[in-house]
Amino acid sequence: MTITTEFRLESPSLPLLDVAESVRSTELTCVHGLQLRDGVQLFLVQIDSTDDVSETELTTLENVRAATLVGHTSDEAIYKIIVELEERLTRLFDPERFDIAPVEPPTISPNGWYEHKIFKSYAEFNDYRTYCQERDIEVELVSVSPDPSAIEDPSRHGLTERQHEALTLALARGYYDSPRRTSTEDLAHELGISQPSMSSLLRRGERQLLSSVLDSRKEGRIRSGGE
Template identity: 45%
Template sequence: MTITAEVHLRSSLLPLVSVAELEQANEVQCPHVLGLDQGLQMFVVEIDSNQPLSEEDLLALDEVIEATELGNARGKEVFKLTAVLRESVAEAFEDTPDAGLVDAIRITTEGWYEQKVFKDYPAFKTFQTSCEEQDISVEILSITQDSSPSEESAPYGLTERQYEALSLALSRGYYEQPRQTTARELADELDISQPSLSDLLNRAERQLISATVGPQTRLEVLSQ
């Protein structure tokens, strides 16, 4: 089961937000990122600017230590930049290996807009948790399941639909305190009524409890 999520990452510590803050820059996109050693990262960026940018303009930014102009593409100036990552950002990125970039990162003064693919919902949740632990806010703009598991592959005896509902509820923060979404919003995403969503989650929760701490487990505890 593959998950594709479009997210907005917010943090003043994210690399190259300073580029978007330049007066000359109208739009900044990053189609390629390469991790380097010693807290460095290499970015290829396309900058739509209202006046020409130079390597010196970019090297004047605190985080940029190398800047090479590559030319123009699709009417934008293209640069290869090497930037120093803040320690917290480096840790957040290092903790999320099971994700891949689908499209270019759009960098604005408000952070990064990314579309990423994850191998499953737990991998997405790891990404979200890792970012938020480092004070990088993760706003979910959209999330889709590219292929659903069959009933035979769904764990703990869950049906495909139960697994889908539980996974969506978990990814949206339904089980967090305070809740980050409502049953109504989850129902709308699954295109079902709110009572149907509540019934689906209740059945799924009962199945999980039965499969993990069912009657046999209770009898073993009472017999001790």
């Protein structure tokens, strides 16, 4: 099941943070990225035209190899910026590394990258998050939602909508990872309920889901002629 996510990446080693810090608006939009070779990345970025930043100013920044003004829109200047990446970050910007696609171009501030992306599955997002965290990049998940066209009717497994919501949130936040990435207290806070209520929702939902899946498999074996 595909999921749509919004999250922030935070690490001083991320590219273009110094570019964002150098402009008055302290924010820019990355509309395209291209890996030229290992350790060298080209980014096409939009900067507010009122910032009046020059190519020369951009090339003085530590990791910027080259900066070229491509043109202007009514509100923004578009620059082609080539940067050096730390070796451990190279594959993070490789489009073939993860099954993901942008919903909107990422925005970049001096504090990090704000991303809005579609992932092939929850597992793919968790792989991406683990990959980042192993490289000292913090991933702050802002929101996650499954593809509405791919959602099975929760009642098919006897789940209430609230149980389905609680289980989906717990899975997305890493409650079922090993080790766990969140607690029932944190999940309860997100849903605006008490911790005992959250624990009860998960427990009843898990039991119902397991019973439904196991019973359906048992019925299938009986129909096929044996247990």
